[in-house]
Amino acid sequence: MFTLSEENYLKAIYHLESDSNKGISTNAIAKSLETKASSVTDMVKKLSEKEVVIYKKYQGVTLTELGKKTAANIVRKHRLWEVFLVEKLNFSWDEVHEVAEQLEHIKSPKLINQLDSLLGFPTHDPHGDPIPDKDGNVNTVDKILLSTLSKNEKGICVGVNDSSSEFLRFLDKKKITLGKKITVLEREDFDDSLFIEIDGEKLSISKKIANNLYIKK
Amino acid sequence: MFTLSEENYLKAIYHLESDSNKGISTNAIAKSLETKASSVTDMVKKLSEKEVVIYKKYQGVTLTELGKKTAANIVRKHRLWEVFLVEKLNFSWDEVHEVAEQLEHIKSPKLINQLDSLLGFPTHDPHGDPIPDKDGNVNTVDKILLSTLSKNEKGICVGVNDSSSEFLRFLDKKKITLGKKITVLEREDFDDSLFIEIDGEKLSISKKIANNLYIKK
DNA sequence: ATAATTTTTTAGACAAGTCTAAAAATAATG
DNA sequence: CATTATTTTTAGACTTGTCTAAAAAATTAT
Numbered sequence: 001m002f003t004l005s006e007e008n009y010l011k012a013i014y015h016l017e018s019d020s021n022k023g024i025s026t027n028a029i030a031k032s033l034e035t036k037a038s039s040v041t042d043m044v045k046k047l048s049e050k051e052v053v054i055y056k057k058y059q060g061v062t063l064t065e066l067g068k069k070t071a072a073n074i075v076r077k078h079r080l081w082e083v084f085l086v087e088k089l090n091f092s093w094d095e096v097h098e099v100a101e102q103l104e105h106i107k108s109p110k111l112i113n114q115l116d117s118l119l120g121f122p123t124h125d126p127h128g129d130p131i132p133d134k135d136g137n138v139n140t141v142d143k144i145l146l147s148t149l150s151k152n153e154k155g156i157c158v159g160v161n162d163s164s165s166e167f168l169r170f171l172d173k174k175k176i177t178l179g180k181k182i183t184v185l186e187r188e189d190f191d192d193s194l195f196i197e198i199d200g201e202k203l204s205i206s207k208k209i210a211n212n213l214y215i216k217k
Numbered sequence: 218m219f220t221l222s223e224e225n226y227l228k229a230i231y232h233l234e235s236d237s238n239k240g241i242s243t244n245a246i247a248k249s250l251e252t253k254a255s256s257v258t259d260m261v262k263k264l265s266e267k268e269v270v271i272y273k274k275y276q277g278v279t280l281t282e283l284g285k286k287t288a289a290n291i292v293r294k295h296r297l298w299e300v301f302l303v304e305k306l307n308f309s310w311d312e313v314h315e316v317a318e319q320l321e322h323i324k325s326p327k328l329i330n331q332l333d334s335l336l337g338f339p340t341h342d343p344h345g346d347p348i349p350d351k352d353g354n355v356n357t358v359d360k361i362l363l364s365t366l367s368k369n370e371k372g373i374c375v376g377v378n379d380s381s382s383e384f385l386r387f388l389d390k391k392k393i394t395l396g397k398k399i400t401v402l403e404r405e406d407f408d409d410s411l412f413i414e415i416d417g418e419k420l421s422i423s424k425k426i427a428n429n430l431y432i433k434k
Numbered sequence: 435a436t437a438a439t440t441t442t443t444t445a446g447a448c449a450a451g452t453c454t455a456a457a458a459a460t461a462a463t464g
Numbered sequence: 465c466a467t468t469a470t471t472t473t474t475a476g477a478c479t480t481g482t483c484t485a486a487a488a489a490a491t492t493a494t
Binding site: 435436437438439440441442443444445446447448449450451452453454455456457458459460461462463464 | 465466467468469470471472473474475476477478479480481482483484485486487488489490491492493494
């Protein structure tokens with residue numbers, strides 16, 4: 001069994017690993033957990049003893065198979081709870097993260113299995129992120145950033161890169177939700193903004209927005 | 218805000234207070250939390266600083282109004298989650314306690330309000346215990362122990378005194394569930410057992426069982 | 435009412451997880 | 465390649481919540 005703190009470290013390393021393919025530096029972990037590198041060193045030694053990470057001094061850490069499975073299970077719980085909050089408890093997608101951060105640490109396999117079933121075995125959370133299965137396998141889709149679309153290309157909105165409340169509420173305001181079709185009508189070279197059509201509405205989208213919206217062609 | 222440990226102390230004191238009407242001894246708290254009296258003394262000082270208990274050395278502790286409200290809110294969460302587990306996730310009444318012990322510490326007022334609504338604003342948990350309202354008020358019913366019924370008296374089964382898995386599974390086996398009508402056909406003086414009728418079935422019930430089942434006349 | 439017993443508190447220690455400050459190793463630069 | 469600069473680790477300290485052992489207070493019994 002893992003402590004709350006250990007679980008948070010595992011999750012952080014898991015997410016960092018999916019971005020890079022090398023060992024994760026203590027500094028990177030410290031930044032992501034808003035703690036100090038010295039604390040990370042201590043914890044990483046402990047996780048290494050528990051055989052969920054491989055750690056050699058000054059070399060960064062990588063998750064072992066056990067570590068990956070453990071971390072994926074926490075992410076699975078987090079995302080299932082997010083679906084629950086939105087589908088069953090009328091939370092909006094910008095409100096779920098904080099609560100799911102707490103719920104993800106509840107220990108009860110039956111609880112999660114039954115929740116999964118109650119929700120109809122969802123494959124993605126409210127932000128479009130895939131929900132790992134019981135064995136920790138993730139169904140990765142070939143989604144691309146909206147910003148990579150050329151003029152006159154279309155795609156379905158399938159996820160967000162930034163899931164901060166501010167960004168999500170912005171999308172709500174603009175009626176941009178997952179599943180909608182987006183067409184790029186124009187690309188403005190001088191500021192890399194896009195002029196798009198969604199739901200019959202035409203609107204301008206900044207580079208920053210386009211860099212945080214995932215599309216499936 | 219309160220730590221996990223503080224919340225567990227508050228809950229323990231809350232439950233102990235409902236049984237007795239004097240200050241709660243450190244020993245009693247220690248027993249109920251399976252810890253040592255010295256640890257209780259330390260924690261009780263902390264809770265006193267936070268103004269949720271009144272504590273004078275060697276005099277035991279009592280909850281302040283704030284303490285009562287805080288504790289009742291934790292109990293409210295515990296019991297709502299128990300209803301959720303039984304009603305929505307197909308848990309049986311002997312499986313819910315342990316998971317609810319974890320879920321009761323999740324901090325999110327919206328979560329609890331929405332859960333309450335999803336469940337149809339239940340008034341009692343699966344064991345018949347009342348669910349405190351948002352202000353911490355509890356609807357106490359005039360329930361009595363089955364063992365206090367005389368021959369030929371009837372009542373509705375409304376709760377359990379002992380909610381251990383063993384006892385609850387025993388009741389399941391005997392098809393004794395909340396809401397059912399029980400008639401005392403006979404009282405055996407030599408061992409204080411009862412011969413009862415429930416659902417048209419006649420069966421014998423030991424003193425111990427009769428002392429752990431609540432009835433409403 | 436004094437002695438014996440029990441309960442409660444104090445004092446000091448320990449583990450987990452964190453921090454700061456300093457030392458050691460690695461990486462970057464001229 | 466020698467010297468900065470950066471990153472990482474170590475050492476020691478602090479907090480929370482716990483424990484044991486001993487002292488102090490309260491209770492019970494003789």
